[in-house]
Amino acid sequence: xxxxxxxxxxxxxxxxxxxxxxxxxxxxxxxxxxxxxxxxxxxxxxxxxxxxxxxxxxxxxxxxxxxxxxxxxxxxxxxxxxxxxxxxxxxxxxxxxxxxxxxxxxxxxxxxxxxxxxxxxxxxxxxxxxxxxxxxxxxxxxxxxxxxxxxxxxxxxxxxxxxxxxxxxxxxxxxxxxx
Amino acid sequence: xxxxxxxxxxxxxxxxxxxxxxxxxxxxxxxxxxxxxxxxxxxxxxxxxxxxxxxxxxxxxxxxxxxxxxxxxxxxxxxxxxxxxxxxxxxxxxxxxxxxxxxxxxxxxxxxxxxxxxxxxxxxxxxxxxxxxxxxxxxxxxxxxxxxxxxxxxxxxxxxxxxxxxxxxxxxxxxxxxxxxxxxxxxxxxxxxxxxxxxxxxxxxxxxxxxxxxxxxxxxxxxxxxxxxxxxxxxxxxxxxxxxxxxxxxxxxxxxxxxxxxxxxxxxxxxxxxxxxxxxxxxxxxxxxxxxxxxxxxxxxxxxxxxxxxxxxxxxxxxxxxxxxxxxxxxxxxxxxxxxxxxxxxxxxxxxxxxxxxxxxxxxxxxxxxxxxxxxxxxxxxxxxxxxxxxxxxxxxxxxxxxxxxxxxxxxxxxxxxxxxxxxxxxxxxxxxxxxxxxxxxxxxxxxxxxxxxxxxxxxxxxxxxxxxxxxxxxxxxxxxxxxxxxxxxxxxxxxxxxxxxxxxxxxxxxxxxxxxxxxxxxxxxxxxxxxxxxxxxxxxxxxxxxxxxxxxxxxxxxxxxxxxxxxxxxxxxxxxxxxxxxxxxxxxxxxxxxxxxxxxxxxxxxxxxxxxxxxxxxxxxxxxxxxxxxxxxxxxxxxxxxxxxxxxxxxxxxxxxxxxxxxxxxxxxxxxxxxxxxxxxxxxxxxxxxxxxxxxxxxxxxxxxxxxxxxxxxxxxxxxxxxxxxxxxxxxxxxxxxxxxxxxxxxxxxxxxxxxxxxxxxxxxxxxxxxxxxxxxxxxxxxxxxxxxx
Numbered sequence: 001x002x003x004x005x006x007x008x009x010x011x012x013x014x015x016x017x018x019x020x021x022x023x024x025x026x027x028x029x030x031x032x033x034x035x036x037x038x039x040x041x042x043x044x045x046x047x048x049x050x051x052x053x054x055x056x057x058x059x060x061x062x063x064x065x066x067x068x069x070x071x072x073x074x075x076x077x078x079x080x081x082x083x084x085x086x087x088x089x090x091x092x093x094x095x096x097x098x099x100x101x102x103x104x105x106x107x108x109x110x111x112x113x114x115x116x117x118x119x120x121x122x123x124x125x126x127x128x129x130x131x132x133x134x135x136x137x138x139x140x141x142x143x144x145x146x147x148x149x150x151x152x153x154x155x156x157x158x159x160x161x162x163x164x165x166x167x168x169x170x171x172x173x174x175x176x177x178x179x
Numbered sequence: 180x181x182x183x184x185x186x187x188x189x190x191x192x193x194x195x196x197x198x199x200x201x202x203x204x205x206x207x208x209x210x211x212x213x214x215x216x217x218x219x220x221x222x223x224x225x226x227x228x229x230x231x232x233x234x235x236x237x238x239x240x241x242x243x244x245x246x247x248x249x250x251x252x253x254x255x256x257x258x259x260x261x262x263x264x265x266x267x268x269x270x271x272x273x274x275x276x277x278x279x280x281x282x283x284x285x286x287x288x289x290x291x292x293x294x295x296x297x298x299x300x301x302x303x304x305x306x307x308x309x310x311x312x313x314x315x316x317x318x319x320x321x322x323x324x325x326x327x328x329x330x331x332x333x334x335x336x337x338x339x340x341x342x343x344x345x346x347x348x349x350x351x352x353x354x355x356x357x358x359x360x361x362x363x364x365x366x367x368x369x370x371x372x373x374x375x376x377x378x379x380x381x382x383x384x385x386x387x388x389x390x391x392x393x394x395x396x397x398x399x400x401x402x403x404x405x406x407x408x409x410x411x412x413x414x415x416x417x418x419x420x421x422x423x424x425x426x427x428x429x430x431x432x433x434x435x436x437x438x439x440x441x442x443x444x445x446x447x448x449x450x451x452x453x454x455x456x457x458x459x460x461x462x463x464x465x466x467x468x469x470x471x472x473x474x475x476x477x478x479x480x481x482x483x484x485x486x487x488x489x490x491x492x493x494x495x496x497x498x499x500x501x502x503x504x505x506x507x508x509x510x511x512x513x514x515x516x517x518x519x520x521x522x523x524x525x526x527x528x529x530x531x532x533x534x535x536x537x538x539x540x541x542x543x544x545x546x547x548x549x550x551x552x553x554x555x556x557x558x559x560x561x562x563x564x565x566x567x568x569x570x571x572x573x574x575x576x577x578x579x580x581x582x583x584x585x586x587x588x589x590x591x592x593x594x595x596x597x598x599x600x601x602x603x604x605x606x607x608x609x610x611x612x613x614x615x616x617x618x619x620x621x622x623x624x625x626x627x628x629x630x631x632x633x634x635x636x637x638x639x640x641x642x643x644x645x646x647x648x649x650x651x652x653x654x655x656x657x658x659x660x661x662x663x664x665x666x667x668x669x670x671x672x673x674x675x676x677x678x679x680x681x682x683x684x685x686x687x688x689x690x691x692x693x694x695x696x697x698x699x700x701x702x703x704x705x706x707x708x709x710x711x712x713x714x715x716x717x718x719x720x721x722x723x724x725x726x727x728x729x730x731x732x733x734x735x736x737x738x739x740x741x742x743x744x745x746x747x748x749x750x751x752x753x754x755x756x757x758x759x760x761x762x763x764x765x766x767x768x769x770x771x772x773x774x775x776x777x778x779x780x781x782x783x784x785x786x787x788x789x790x791x792x793x794x795x796x797x798x799x800x801x802x803x804x805x806x807x808x809x810x811x812x813x814x815x816x817x818x819x820x821x822x823x824x825x826x827x828x829x830x831x832x833x834x835x836x837x838x839x840x841x842x843x844x845x846x847x848x849x850x851x852x853x854x855x856x857x858x859x860x861x862x863x864x865x866x867x868x869x870x871x872x873x874x875x876x877x878x879x880x881x882x883x884x885x886x887x888x889x890x891x892x893x894x895x896x897x898x899x900x901x902x903x904x905x906x907x908x909x910x911x912x913x914x915x916x917x918x919x920x921x922x923x924x925x926x927x928x929x930x931x932x933x934x935x936x937x938x939x940x941x942x943x944x945x946x947x948x949x950x951x952x953x954x955x956x957x958x959x960x961x962x963x964x965x966x967x968x969x970x
Contacts, residue, residue: 014674015595017602029513033602042748046670048588049595 014043015050022141030141034058051082056090056140063093063124064102069109076117088143091122092136097129326357434467435483437490445494450501455523458494461487498524499534506542512611522614529624543632547639550600554643557596586651587663594671597644601637601685605678608633630680638684645688652692652699661703662741665696665756666748697756700741704769707734712777721785725797725912727804728781731774735808738770742812755814771805771818775825792836792909799829800914830918830925837906837926841960842933844898846891851933853880860936869936871943878944888947895934895951899959903927927960 016036023029035050037043051057057079061068072091079087091114093105107124114122120143125132335346437445441457448454465487471480502524505511512518528535612629614621648668655661672689679686711717711730720728745755754763778801788794806822809815842848854860857876877883906926910919935953942948951959 014670015598017598019602019606033606043670045587046591046595046667049591050599052592052595053599 014038015046020137022137024138024141030144032137032141048078048082051079051087054083054087055144056088057083058090058092058136058140059119060092060094061105062095063105064095064098066104069093069105069113072113073117076119085118088140089117089119090136090140090143091117091119093122093124094127096124096131097126099124323354326353435464435471437461437464437487442490445490450497450520450524452523454494455527458491458527461491461494465491495528495531495534498527499538502528502538503541506538506611507545509607509611518611521611525612526614526617526621529621539628539632539635543635546604546636550604550636551639551643553600554596554640558593558643558647586655586660587667590648590651590664590667593644593647594667597640597685598671598674600640601675601678604636605633608636634680634683637679641684641688644685645692648692649695652696655699656703658700658703658737659740661696661699662744665693665700666744668692668696669757693757697758700756701766701769704738704773708769708773708777711774712780718781718785721781721797722787723793723912725793725800726914727797727801728778731778731801731804734774735805739808739812742809742814746812746814767815767818771809771815771822775802775805792833793912795829795833795836796910796913799826799833799918800912802826802829803915803918826915826918830921833910833913833918833922834925834929837909837922838929840906840909841899841902841926841930844902845895846887847933847937849882850877850880850891850937853877853883854933854937854940860932869939871936871940874940875944877940883945885945885947888941888945888949892949895949895956899951899956903959903961923961927957930960931957 015038018034018036020032020034021029022032035054037047037050057076059072059075059079061072063069076089079089091110093107093110095102110122110124113119121139123132123136123139125136127133335342336350337343338346437457437460441460444454444457445461465484468480468484468487471477471483474480502521505517505521512521525535525538528538608629612625612632614625617625648664652661652664655664668689672686672693675686675689681687711734714730717728717730720730742755754760755766758766779798782788782794782797788797802822802825806819806826809822810819839848842851854874854877857874903923906923907919910922913919913922931953934949934956938949938953
């Protein structure tokens, strides 16, 4: 998110937050507030409380780890349990830089899951190689009702920026910290 | 020109006359005038000539008079007078000689000679003392010779007679003529000069006249211009003064006044860079007015200050109004220019602490109110949502509902909301009050201000958060739920400490909530124990089945999940619930020792258990249950050791009871006591080392006789075969088989040891042998210790 990649993996304690200001092409500014949830079991009970007020759920898996992909169902269910259909789900397959050698999840698998769970879009990224990360946040920003094409219903709030909560469910068990 | 009359030398030349003429001085002694002096003299002569000429001019100008003949006649008269006087003197001398006065006839010539001498000497002296050197003199003579080359003439010249006189006069005439001629030549040279001078004279006189007229005109003009000049000077001075005044006024105006436009900018213009420049100028004017106040009449300074102060105050009011308006409508800060203007306002007001603090107080108050309203609407039980436009979640989020079934989730949602508010508020305040382009000191000051505002705004959340959580915690009785709340609050304390300083009220409140939830755990446990302690039901629950009461099972059912979680989540800390060492010790004592104490009290107070063995078994079973529960929990290892000690103590007591039972059954109880009174059996003593002789004192006992021993022998054979079964039956209610085994074995061993040694003593003093050997007795008592059997 900050165009840096830390080789030293520092586990998230509880819930971390990150702020990112996006400048869209049509001179609109959006301030994304990302809640980075910890992967450890003991912190999982905290996650629903943050999903409660989130507009977008970025559900991540590791393309070199099939198990992490299989766990996406559970995470998406958790999200929908809290927010119903009033949430934008985004699938993110991380570690695309290792795609040639260690890929366990294909792009087709991801597309199939996207259709199945009704995710807004799916994208493969590499935080290490800084591949598609900016595009991911840009697409997230564009997906939001007030800023995307679906802004008819919020015409009266057109000029009113709003802080957007985005819950980041990091299901990667051994990923490096990013952003 | 003077000439020496040669006659005057006539007498002197006669022999016999004493020459008293002054001798010519040596040439060297004569003063030699330099050519320059000579030139000077010549020049003097020239001057004389000029004077003469001038005097001639004067004379020319005068009316012509018959002057020259008069002078000549006077001169002739003078000379004639001198001659007459001389003749008279000569005549007198002659008369004096004739009168027989014996006067030497030579006296006349002497007188004559003396006068001649005097005359000559003066002339000679003039000649010789003339400032002519020898070479000049020679030159003069040479010239004379050249002019007058006749040698005869020279001889004639030196002739004393009339010839000579004539010759000399002739020469003289020639010389004079020559001289006159030369002088005429010289004068002729001056003639053109003279004529030129005469020609110039007129020009000069005209020039002089012109000069005089000019001078007079100049003087006249000077007189007239002098007054003009003084006027000019006065005017110039006045001009200088005026220009000085003008400059002073311009400077004054620049330094002490604001023009109309500037006044307009301050009073009604937009708040922008120009506004602040003018305001800065106004402040500078105010500062400069201190100079005006120092002068004799400070009225001007006071007036200016009053006017400028009025403008500054208006400006400050406008700035404050702008700040308050902008800060009350945060969406307006999306405009970069407005944010920059706000920053300028804040920087300006930073030095006016009262105004700055007022704005900050108003901002924090409004933010606090918004936060509280939001919080209350989020957590309101009726689910009403705030329609405030500043809502973080735009009214799109669901309120935090409290659920009786899931209070932990409620607290979790509440704290997640607080976390979100803290993050948003931190970001909001930082974005408003982080000013670019500050120097280090200013940046540090504004960082401090940001922290202060953040603390102050979030402080408002502290009380409602505390109230809500305390409300839930205090009404919660489930240990596991309270512990989960404790864990949750502790985790949020950790997370919030990343955003908030330790002095922050909200963080302090969260930390207090940790303590209060921990205290609640203790309260719940204590109240539970208190209830149990005072519960008759709990006492009555104890019956002859000698099993631990139900409450301890339930208690551990509640406690163990907490302890399991503590063990699984414990990191570096060795204490539970983040207690310190002392508190931890007290807590462990509470959760383990306190129920044991309560149970023991219950056992003591229950009159059902008169038999000590039942009490012991009941306690043993109770401890055994606790031990079985806490053995896997590492943080309770010390307590496990303590419990083992307690169990061991109870086991010994039970063993002793069984031993007593065996001894009494065989009528050996009194003998056992006597033996132990004499000298207790030592475990280390083997059969070979045992010395029965030391128990000689036993002979004094009345019971120690053969008949009694025979009776014992019979009883042993009757009692022991069923003793083991009896013992095992009595220990049937003891839950731990290991403890039962230990009691049976230990009591049997003790009995066998005594039986063996007592048999040796009886043999020694009564010479009586028991029928059953030690091994046989051991076998009957289920002895498994081979060592005992061998002995």
